[in-house]
Amino acid sequence: MVSVRDHLPPGLPPDPFADDPGGDPSAALDAAPPGEPLDANERMAIEEDLADLAVYEALLHRRGIRGLVVICDDCQLDHYHDWDMLRANLLQLLVEGTVRPHEPAVDPSPEAYVTWDYCRGYADAMMHARDDD
Incomplete structure (x- = not known):
């Protein structure tokens, strides 16, 4: 039987779940329910966020800003x-x-992230x- 590990370079640590695929906690990610289709307004809002994100990155990345900080609704902590992760999400x-x-x-550097x-x-x-110039 050919396994995924057969295609990986030698020297990597063994897969801890190779003999127990049911014990792999990442399996829960595959079981996530599909999302609801977005309506036209939701799609437009996300497309606007993507466009804004491109502008923000272009302006701020060169100044050392790595991304955004968001307060999590679930745990009330900064994330x-x-x-790249924002764009992918x-x-x-x-x-x-x-x-x-x-x-x-x-271990993020909080000073490298903005809201x-x-x-x-x-x-x-x-x-x-630019308008004033």
Whole structure:
């Protein structure tokens, strides 16, 4: 029998669930219920968020900002999301109608993340600064 491990480079640690696929906690991710189809307004809002995200990243990435901080509705803690993860989440939401669970940033530097409101204000200020020139 050919396994997935047969196609991986040598030297990797063994798969702890190779002999017990039912014990693999990642199986719960595959069992996540499908999302609800988005209506036209929801799709438009996500597409606008994607466009805004591109602007925010273009303006702030070069200044050392790695992404956004969002207060989680479930745990009330700050969650730090890099630009690429945000884009992937929004695209997944647009296509599947849901965002699957993902790993949080490991040991993030809070000063490298800003809020959506900060991004909006910064982008607005940059637009007005260009108008004044």
